[in-house]
Amino acid sequence: MxxxxxxxxxxxxxxxxxxxxxxxxxxxxxxxxxxxxxxxxxxxxxxxxxxxxxxxxxxxxxxxxxxxxxxxxxxxxxxxRTVPEEELDQTTHIRLLLEPPTVRDIVPLVPPEDFPRLRELAEAIVTAVRGNDLVAYIHADREFHLALIAYAGNHQLSLIVSDLRARTRLLGLTPLLESGRLEESAREHHELLDLVEAGDAVGAQALMERHIRHVRGKWAGKGTSPKA
The missing domain is CATH 1.10.10.10 (Winged helix-like DNA-binding domain superfamily/Winged helix DNA-binding domain)
Known part of the structure; x- marks a missing residue:
């Protein structure tokens, strides 16, 4: 033991x-x-x-x-647990089916007065990375994405997405943090808010898809993202 x-x-x-x-x-x-x-x-x-x-x-x-x-x-x-690559790919596939279209649908539902709070949540992700605090990063990242998903008004969807996100963030965080690539991923949350605030639903969906694929590919140390 x-x-x-x-x-x-x-x-x-x-x-x-x-x-x-x-x-x-x-x-x-x-x-x-x-x-x-x-x-x-x-x-x-x-x-x-x-x-x-x-x-x-x-x-x-x-x-x-x-x-x-x-x-x-x-x-x-x-x-x-040692999480098999196949399981991570399957989980990422499900996330791609759920999160990008949900982000697209909530774009017209976010009131202007909510953006300062959402910006604070996005900045908390960047701050956690710069402070080398992986636990804070995970909490901030989860809070940001669930805050966006919540505008869909579907509690069961929020629970499913929360569980899926927990299952895909176990691989390779420390090397990403040390290489500086995790901050690049963290800044994408502000880019996503830019698109949502501009009312660009199609652009927000596309960025969310890239974000999920990039993160999965980087964490796995792959040159390409997994197929959805």
Missing amino acids: ETAPIAGLQPLTKRERLREMVADALRAAVISGEMRPGAVYSAPTLGTMFGVSATPVREAMLDLVREGMVEPLPNKGYQV
């Missing part, structure tokens, strides 16, 4: 939202590669590293199981 210390995990003081704090720290460890795919981690061992009991660790791990980051191993602990 894996018991080696993880550099990014520090003891946490008990306070409100302990489960969320532990979950964020675990996500960061998975995304950065400190928690390695295939390695098994026990809740008591991780709890010791955090300076908390195993209970909030188990609760946080349940969140990561639902997000597809780890899988439970009975009587052993949790194993970081």
Whole structure:
């Protein structure tokens, strides 16, 4: 069983939202590669590293199981998932079917007074990248896209898109951040808002398609994007 210390995990003081704090720290460890795919981690061992009991660790791990980051191993602990390329391509395909046409449809539905808030959400993505904060980047990126999808008024669609996005952001974030290419992707959110604010529904749809394909291709280290 894996018991080696993880550099990014520090003891946490008990306070409100302990489960969320532990979950964020675990996500960061998975995304950065400190928690390695295939390695098994026990809740008591991780709890010791955090300076908390195993209970909030188990609760946080349940969140990561639902997000597809780890899988439970009975009587052993949790194993970081190795996400197959085929699964990532299939998930990207579904996202392409849902997100670009939804962005196209919401263009006339966004009131002018909402753009300052949307700009703040887009800038939070860029700020997180510049601060080398991958967990903040993931949260900001999710909040921005779900805010746009929400204008469609379809709660079930929002839930599906949220789940799909969680399943496609596990691969290669750290190398992208270190190379500077993640900031390029982050700035595309402002470009998308430019098109939405200009009322260019077709352009917004096309940019959303490119954004999904580019991100998938970059994270996979591919020269070309996957076929939809």
